[in-house]
Amino acid sequence: MAAETARQFEALERQAQTLMAVFTGAGYEAVAPAIIQPADVFLDVVGEELRARTYVFTDPDGAELCLRPDLTVPTCLLHLARHGQADVVARYCYNGPAFRFQPRGIDAAHPNEFRQAGIELFAEADRERGETEVMALILEALRRAGLREFSVRIGDLGLFQALIDALDLPERGRQRLRAQFWRHDAFRAELKRLSTPAAQATGAIDKALAARIAGMGRKQATLVVSEQLAANGIELIGSRSLEEITEGLLAAVADTRAEPVAAATIGLIETYLQIAGPARLARDRIEALMRQHQVNVGPALARYGRRLELFAAAGIEVDALAFSAEFGRNLEYYTGLVFEVVTPALGSFSPIAGGGRYDRLLAAVGAGAEVPAVGSAIHTERLLSAVNGGGR
Amino acid sequence: MTEKLILAVPSKGRLMEQAAAALAAAGLDVRKTGSERGYRGEIEGMNGVEVAFVSSAEIVRLLKDGEVHLGIAGEDLVREQIIDADARVEMVRPLGFGFADVVVAVPQCWLDIAAMTDLREMAPLFHRRHHRRLRVATKYMNLTRAFFREKGVGDYRIVESLGATEGTPAAGTADLIVDITTTGRTLRANGLKVLADGVILKSQANLIASRGAHWSDGARRAREVIVARFSPTEPPSNPPP
Numbered sequence: 045m046a047a048e049t050a051r052q053f054e055a056l057e058r059q060a061q062t063l064m065a066v067f068t069g070a071g072y073e074a075v076a077p078a079i080i081q082p083a084d085v086f087l088d089v090v091g092e093e094l095r096a097r098t099y100v101f102t103d104p105d106g107a108e109l110c111l112r113p114d115l116t117v118p119t120c121l122l123h124l125a126r127h128g129q130a131d132v133v134a135r136y137c138y139n140g141p142a143f144r145f146q147p148r149g150i151d152a153a154h155p156n157e158f159r160q161a162g163i164e165l166f167a168e169a170d171r172e173r174g175e176t177e178v179m180a181l182i183l184e185a186l187r188r189a190g191l192r193e194f195s196v197r198i199g200d201l202g203l204f205q206a207l208i209d210a211l212d213l214p215e216r217g218r219q220r221l222r223a224q225f226w227r228h229d230a231f232r233a234e235l236k237r238l239s240t241p242a243a244q245a246t247g248a249i250d251k252a253l254a255a256r257i258a259g260m261g262r263k264q265a266t267l268v269v270s271e272q273l274a275a276n277g278i279e280l281i282g283s284r285s286l287e288e289i290t291e292g293l294l295a296a297v298a299d300t301r302a303e304p305v306a307a308a309t310i311g312l313i314e315t316y317l318q319i320a321g322p323a324r325l326a327r328d329r330i331e332a333l334m335r336q337h338q339v340n341v342g343p344a345l346a347r348y349g350r351r352l353e354l355f356a357a358a359g360i361e362v363d364a365l366a367f368s369a370e371f372g373r374n375l376e377y378y379t380g381l382v383f384e385v386v387t388p389a390l391g392s393f394s395p396i397a398g399g400g401r402y403d404r405l406l407a408a409v410g411a412g413a414e415v416p417a418v419g420s421a422i423h424t425e426r427l428l429s430a431v432n433g434g435g436r
Numbered sequence: 437m438t439e440k441l442i443l444a445v446p447s448k449g450r451l452m453e454q455a456a457a458a459l460a461a462a463g464l465d466v467r468k469t470g471s472e473r474g475y476r477g478e479i480e481g482m483n484g485v486e487v488a489f490v491s492s493a494e495i496v497r498l499l500k501d502g503e504v505h506l507g508i509a510g511e512d513l514v515r516e517q518i519i520d521a522d523a524r525v526e527m528v529r530p531l532g533f534g535f536a537d538v539v540v541a542v543p544q545c546w547l548d549i550a551a552m553t554d555l556r557e558m559a560p561l562f563h564r565r566h567h568r569r570l571r572v573a574t575k576y577m578n579l580t581r582a583f584f585r586e587k588g589v590g591d592y593r594i595v596e597s598l599g600a601t602e603g604t605p606a607a608g609t610a611d612l613i614v615d616i617t618t619t620g621r622t623l624r625a626n627g628l629k630v631l632a633d634g635v636i637l638k639s640q641a642n643l644i645a646s647r648g649a650h651w652s653d654g655a656r657r658a659r660e661v662i663v664a665r666f667s668p669t670e671p672p673s674n675p676p677p
Contacts, residue, residue: 088568092593096581147519223560223591230556230588249550273545281606281627282543283566292548292558376590408567 052428056159059189059428060139063161066185067137070177072163075136077118083108086117089408091376097144111143116402116419119164120409130411133167139424153394153426161185162399162421166406172347174418175381175401176354182397182420183360186385190431194387194396195364198323199371201225202380202401203330206344207316211309213238214302216295221313226376235313238305249296257290258297266290312337319369323352326367351381372400379403381418387430396430397422440486441658442649444498444507447475447489451641454533455508458641462665484658493517499525502648505655506662510534512616512639516576526645529666534641536616538576540583540634541623543605543612551632552587555612559591562611573597573610576636580614583636602626 139161168174257265372382380401399420406415465480477487604610
């Protein structure tokens with residue numbers, strides 16, 4: 045921060061020492077990944093929304109670089125550099141600056157340069173145990189830094205995935221619901237389309253071609269598509285293959301013939317997403333809802349329950365946890381538990397800490413397969429402000 | 437701070453010629469002052485006006501920061517370079533030249549993709565299949581982001597392109613593009629097609645006023661005179677080629 049006073053700098057340093065002592069004391073290795081990161085890997089992973097808030101630049105040698113917008117991806121890259129498959133259990137902690145452009149302007153709770161202190165736990169096979177360890181440690185660190193009044197929100201993206209997997213849906217609709225979960229409007233549009241009788245789903249696609257390939261197998265349809273391209277003098281350019289394009293066409297045709305999804309199924313998804321309240325109560329409500337609709341979400345609900353028991357055993361006040369089925373829908377790389385620590389002083393739009401499970405991230409940056417990963421970071425300026433009774 | 441109104445006009449290229457013709461057609465006789473290579477000018481008979489000859493991108497920046505009062509620039513550049521454009525500047529008059537549509541164009545061979553909804557559905561499937569996001573080559577990063585957000589397309593990333601954007605899908609450095617087009621001929625020649633609802637902006641050159649500039653009484657009066665010359669009912673015609 046430009047206007048950071050020497051006194052605040054000192055206070056942040058002291059606070060960081062406290063936080064890092066808690067982390068290292070629990071067996072987390074302190075690491076300091078580079079502030080300047082290669083833009084390419086980073087931006088492919090975080091998506092365009094966060095990219096719009098990332099400071100990207102070109103160095104005199106022409107390399108595209110960025111100032112890290114968080115420390116999770118750099119820590120993943122560091123872990124991957126040490127272990128090519130990333131499948132070795134590791135615990136890392138860090139404290140350092142991150143940078144984000146603030147489109148609505150910079151203020152004390154939304155600086156463009158801030159310091160994150162956090163932890164990442166990789167390759168812990170017992171997922172609920174790993175999540176408990178990370179969340180308990182972050183709460184412990186916050187307390188040791190002097191935070192008294194706070195509340196914790198949790199969500200579970202794994203439960204949503206399990207619900208979508210368990211429902212009676214056409215496969216393509218299922219895939220689209222999963223993919224659009226992060227974008228509310230698109231998700232709602234998809235639900236609406238699934239529930240209405242198919243008719244205009246081909247949209248602007250060539251109707252004659254659609255009619256020709258309807259009912260064909262993939263091979264035969266590919267041949268027709270290939271002929272169609274040749275007849276119109278269209279060259280096949282770019283990265284999508286003829287098979288891929290044909291699959292897209294066949295899927296679009298199938299959409300026009302699909303039976304509408306039962307209203308009860310759509311209703312179940314909507315009802316589930318509205319569930320919010322104390323974590324234990326929410327579990328009971330989800331269980332009752334699934335029983336009522338005779339849907340089996342498999343081990344996902346049992347995991348949710350086990351997680352709460354492990355939380356309690358680790359001294360986390362489970363009765364104070366607030367669950368929301370919607371929570372996490374704006375955080376695209378999370379895959380399971382998500383949590384956030386908020387204080388009355390700063391409000392719910394400026395969480396002091398946040399984290400969760402992100403099992404796909406290591407694979408996305410180059411590990412051969414998915415690796416269990418859970419982590420959390422503390423926004424240290426906000427923490428300091430909250431501890432000092434700041435009303436900002 | 438000078439009391440004069442500063443009018444910024446393009447200093448090079450086709451836009452310079454067209455802007456000069458438009459000003460002349462509006463009866464505004466712009467003359468360079470000082471040396472022939474100078475970047476300052478005046479308008480015959482209007483002592484309260486100073487003309488600055490600068491590049492198009494620079495005109496937009498000067499308008500945004502309130503360093504000039506009026507300027508001539510394409511709407512595409514204004515909306516791209518100023519995130520909160522309507523709060524910073526006012527489009528006073530469309531000028532009838534510099535026409536360009538900012539469009540989303542994909543390979544013609546994508547027979548399964550005809551509209552933005554198709555793209556929205558395909559993008560995440562592409563991501564899973566190719567282990568990377570769809571790449572969109574463009575120099576219009578902000579316009580692209582805003583439009584894709586509005587259309588619900590999320591699984592993509594932008595590859596900044598500062599020239600020959602239309603060639604990037606065939607070259608394999610991008611999968612689709614967002615670029616300007618007037619006739620669509622260049623896009624077709626590169627094996628691309630515009631999506632049915634893929635027109636982001638129909639742009640043309642505009643007379644633009646800065647909201648952040650210091651508007652003295654003199655500058656206000658000069659603005660009224662200049663704007664009145666660009667009658668909305670009689671747009672200046674295109675200059676002969």
